[in-house]
Amino acid sequence: MTLCIYDDQIFGRERLNGHYGVGAFVVGNTLSSIPYLFLISLIPGAIAYYLVGLQKSIEHFTFFALLLFVTMMLVESLMMMVASIVPDFLMGIITGAGIQGVMMLNGGFFRLPNDLPNPFWRYPMYYIAFHKYANQGFYKNEFEGLTFPNPQQGANSSISGDEILKSVWQVETGYSKWVDIDILFGMVVVYRLMFFGIVKLVEKVKPMLKKRVGSSKQTSPIVEI
Structure with missing residues (x-):
């Protein structure tokens, strides 16, 4: 958040200079x-990925690294939008954390999709939150194609990863995990376009507000005591 505000301040000075x-x-x-986010997603991601014992194929790790990369780009884009609207450091952190907190609450992890209240949290917040597609992409990447023992049905019974995705995590399995990551990349483009529009709007509105405030100060009477 500090870097986002600092970037906006530098841009304001450079923009005034033309x-x-x-x-x-x-x-x-x-x-x-992009290069820094890619390194952050690749190196710490590799350490965490293999320590917890996830699937060790190169395809699964590549998807995990791409998923981590695109989610960090989304968070950065969101915080850039917040920084362009709320230039104060503390208020920017509070606003950005609040927006991400609301998205996390209805992303399908803390409450399963079918348990979310319909009017607001399920529609539209569940489908707007990028955590939905990140969580489902990660679940598909880990569970699809695997078979697990199912002691609830007997000693020798088993359950497939696809059945766990449908019945336990309530994941939408009608499309592949790569569609989830494509949606996330599309959201990055939308967030950046929104950031562009917000900066253009602030650039036009801020001088008008300053001019109006200045004119009101000039016309206000001075009361001497």
Whole structure:
């Protein structure tokens, strides 16, 4: 959050000097963050992935690293939007954490999808929260194709990973895990476009507000005691 506010402050000064526009700032900010986010998702992700004993094939690890990478890009994009609207550091942290907290509550982990109340938390918040697609993509990546012992049905019985996804985690199995990650990448594009629109709007509205406040101060009478 500190870097997001710092980037916005630098952009404000550079924009006033006429060095570049909003589009160049959004594209440059996106491209410059990609290598660092990729390294963060790859190196610590590899340490955590193999320590907890997840599936060890290169395809499953690649999907896990891509999922971690795209979710970090989404969080960064969200915090950039918050920083462009709320320039105060403390209020920005509170706002960004509140938005992500609401998304996590109805992402399908703390409460299963069928247990979410319908009016607001299930529709539309459950489908807006990117945690839904991240959780389901991760579940599919780990459980699909595996078979587990099922002691509830007997000593020699087993249950498939696909059945666990449907009955236990209530995952939508009508599409593959790669569709989930495609949706997340599409949300990154939407978030960045929203960030572009917010910066353009703030750039136009802020001078108008300052002008109105300045004119009101000039016209206000001075009362001497």
